[in-house]
Amino acid sequence: MKKIEAIIRTSKIEDVTEGLELIGVKFFTFLEVKGHGHEKPQEITYRGIPYDSGYIPRTKIELVVEDNKLSDAIKAISDNARTNKIGDGKIIVTNVEGFYRVRTGEEGQDAL
Amino acid sequence: MQNNTMTDVMAAAVKAQESADYAQFMINNLWILVAAALVFIMHLGFATLEAGFVQKKNVVNILFKNSMIIAIGLMTYCLSGFNLMYPGFAEGSSGYFAFAGFGLTPPEGGMTAEYADYTYWSDFIFQAMFAATCATIVSGAVAERIKLIPFLIFATLFVAISYPITGAWKWGGGWLDAMGFYDFAGSTIVHSVGGWAALAGIILVGPRAGKYTKRGIRPIQGHSMPLAAIGVFLLFFGWFGFNGGSVLSADPELVSLVFVTTAMAAAAGAIGAFFTSFIMFRTYDLSMVLNGILGGLVGITAGADIMSVTDSIIIGLIAGIIIPISVTMFDKLKLDDPVGATSVHLACGIWGTLAVAIFGDCDDCGTYGAQITGIIAIGVFTFLFAFILFFILKVTLGIRVHEDEEETGLDIGEHEMAAYA
Numbered sequence: 001m002k003k004i005e006a007i008i009r010t011s012k013i014e015d016v017t018e019g020l021e022l023i024g025v026k027f028f029t030f031l032e033v034k035g036h037g038h039e040k041p042q043e044i045t046y047r048g049i050p051y052d053s054g055y056i057p058r059t060k061i062e063l064v065v066e067d068n069k070l071s072d073a074i075k076a077i078s079d080n081a082r083t084n085k086i087g088d089g090k091i092i093v094t095n096v097e098g099f100y101r102v103r104t105g106e107e108g109q110d111a112l
Numbered sequence: 113m114q115n116n117t118m119t120d121v122m123a124a125a126v127k128a129q130e131s132a133d134y135a136q137f138m139i140n141n142l143w144i145l146v147a148a149a150l151v152f153i154m155h156l157g158f159a160t161l162e163a164g165f166v167q168k169k170n171v172v173n174i175l176f177k178n179s180m181i182i183a184i185g186l187m188t189y190c191l192s193g194f195n196l197m198y199p200g201f202a203e204g205s206s207g208y209f210a211f212a213g214f215g216l217t218p219p220e221g222g223m224t225a226e227y228a229d230y231t232y233w234s235d236f237i238f239q240a241m242f243a244a245t246c247a248t249i250v251s252g253a254v255a256e257r258i259k260l261i262p263f264l265i266f267a268t269l270f271v272a273i274s275y276p277i278t279g280a281w282k283w284g285g286g287w288l289d290a291m292g293f294y295d296f297a298g299s300t301i302v303h304s305v306g307g308w309a310a311l312a313g314i315i316l317v318g319p320r321a322g323k324y325t326k327r328g329i330r331p332i333q334g335h336s337m338p339l340a341a342i343g344v345f346l347l348f349f350g351w352f353g354f355n356g357g358s359v360l361s362a363d364p365e366l367v368s369l370v371f372v373t374t375a376m377a378a379a380a381g382a383i384g385a386f387f388t389s390f391i392m393f394r395t396y397d398l399s400m401v402l403n404g405i406l407g408g409l410v411g412i413t414a415g416a417d418i419m420s421v422t423d424s425i426i427i428g429l430i431a432g433i434i435i436p437i438s439v440t441m442f443d444k445l446k447l448d449d450p451v452g453a454t455s456v457h458l459a460c461g462i463w464g465t466l467a468v469a470i471f472g473d474c475d476d477c478g479t480y481g482a483q484i485t486g487i488i489a490i491g492v493f494t495f496l497f498a499f500i501l502f503f504i505l506k507v508t509l510g511i512r513v514h515e516d517e518e519e520t521g522l523d524i525g526e527h528e529m530a531a532y533a
Contacts, residue, residue, distance in 0.1 A: 042524055
């Protein structure tokens with residue numbers, strides 16, 4: 001099984017959710033994150049003095065999929081999160097050592 | 113000796129009467145000034161209410177618009193609005209339009225009971241506080257997607273020209289007053305005027321992105337219910353001045369009656385909205401109850417001085433029932449109103465004006481014909497004025513922010529500021 005971490009624009013979280021649901025992926029975690037990247041940080045003024053907020057706000061989603069669903073999931077996330085402007089995000093894939101359902105103790109694919 | 117005593121006694125009596133009259137003038141005048149301050153606090157109410165009902169990323173923009181609107185309202189009313197609204201129609205004129213000149217010029221006797229139960233300055237400041245409320249009604253309705261400068265231009269021209277012209281038709285002694293139209297404190301003249309302009313704005317600026325999707329209506333949650341509640345309570349507080357001051361004197365019976373009818377209508381509005389929104393949505397919806405309070409207040413505003421307590425409760429109850437129905441209806445028509453301004457001010461403003469014909473106890477006034485004529489005439493004029501003005505702004509400067517700016521928020525987009533650090 002593989003773990004996907006995707007950092008995407010906050011405005012795209014719903015489209016990505018829909019896209020993942022279409023391929024049968026319904027469980028994932030997401031959190032608000034801040035980061036640095038190629039995009040310029042937001043510029044803010046306060047009482048007449050400009051400064052930059054120092055970060056770009058984004059949303060990160062984390063999900064676990066079976067190996068055979070991996071490329072479909074990556075495609076679903078990318079297609080729905082893409083705006084073709086700098087700052088669309090990154091996707092990272094890692095191997096999963098173990099995956100369990102807390103309620104029943106099932107492991108692996110049964111835990112999905 | 114006897115003759116001198118008689119003259120002394122009579123002179124003393126005249127002096128005593130003059131003192132008493134002046135004391136009465138002072139009390140009446142003082143009440144009008146207190147009422148003006150209470151109406152002023154309604155602007156704080158609007159600011160916090162609107163801030164509460166929008167998303168965090170648009171709060172600075174809302175506060176900016178509300179701060180500018182009080183300034184614009186007072187300035188334009190001082191420059192031209194007051195004299196457009198109270199031009200002193202000439203005897204026998206049509207009563208449609210007149211203008212008494214730019215700036216403020218107190219007339220002869222303007223600081224005495226010759227002018228009214230209050231001074232010229234009190235008259236101005238009390239009425240000036242009302243003027244800006246109609247523009248602030250619009251600001252909530254078009255929030256989160258309207259461009260700042262075009263909105264300020266709209267607000268300036270609307271408060272300077274449209275509001276006083278329609279207001280003059282009744283309060284300035286114009287043709288609606290002549291035919292017996294009755295609007296005690298402005299259900300039509302202030303509230304539905306703001307509501308019509310809000311409707312024109314909503315139609316032309318369009319709904320917020322992502323609100324009406326193919327999968328149905330996606331609510332866009334306000335970021336702070338505490339602020340919204342504070343706003344409503346401040347508005348309720350200020351309404352004692354809005355209605356109480358509209359008696360235009362400190363008459364104990366009328367002012368105290370108005371305090372009671374106003375408060376009872378607000379209470380009934382909350383209850384009406386509470387039950388109706390539970391029946392409709394199966395939830396105890398805070399935003400509906402808050403708007404229900406306001407709806408009740410708007411509903412009683414047309415006739416708070418000519419209603420019985422029972423009447424005011426019924427009027428408030430029906431206004432409260434109207435609120436959830438109206439909000440749902442506007443959403444079904446894809447007319448996006450983040451704060452419910454069209455339901456509170458337009459729908460309940462019309463209801464309040466009609467309620468005068470149904471319940472009001474008025475000699476030679478408030479007939480069905482007069483009330484309906486007033487509603488339609490002011491409605492048509494205001495809606496057309498607002499629609500044309502917004503349309504001109506739309507095709508020249510554009511009235512809607514770019515979709516990227518709507519996404520990151522108007523605070524960054526229009527102001528390069530954040531509301532919360």
